[in-house]
Amino acid sequence: MKVTYNWLKEFVDFDMNPSDLAEALTMAGLEVVAMEDLGARYAGCVVGRVLEKRKHPNADRLSVCRVDVGEEVTVVCGAPNVAEGQKVPVATVGTKLPDGLVIKQAMIRGVASSGMICSEVELGLGEDASGILVLSDEVKVGAGLVEALGLGDVFLSWN
Secondary structure: OEEEHHHHHHHOOOOOOHHHHHHHHHHOOOOEEEEEEHHHHHOOEEEEEEEEEEEOOOOOOOEEEEEEOOOEEEEEEOOOOOOOOOEEEEEOOOOEOOOOOEOOOEEEOOEEEOOEEOOHHHHOOOOOOOOOOOEOOOOOOOOEHHHHHOOOOEEEEEO
C-alpha cells in the first residue's frame, strides 16, 4: 500500500513528522518499506516571471525569453502560449525533471538557453502538453515550485 503523509493527516489526527510516523507504523506491525519525498522531484524548479518575449532569430516556432527567477536568465521556449508578464515554472540548469531529463545550459539554434519553462507534462503534474503551465500571479518570483504550489509531501509504502 502507498499513501501520502498529507492525505493520511486529513483522516487521522497525529503530531509526528514523516520519519517518526514511519517508525510508529512499523512498530505497530505495518512495516514501512519505503519513503519518497515528493518535493525532491522539483528541486531546482522555481517560479519565474517572463520579462520579455521576442521571436527567435533563427527559428519560426521558438521564442527567446528573458525570465526573472530571482536573477535574470535567458530561456529559449517553444510553447505557443508563453507571454510577457506570466509567472511560470522554470527548471534551472542542473535540474532533473521527474521523467529523468536533466536541464543543461544549451545553445538552441545559435541562442544560449539557461533553463526550461515547463508544461504540466514535463513536471509530471498533469496531461496538458499544449503549452507551458501558467502560474497564479499570487506566487512569488524566485520561490521554489514545491513551496509555491504546495507540492511538499512524502509517500509512505508498506506491503
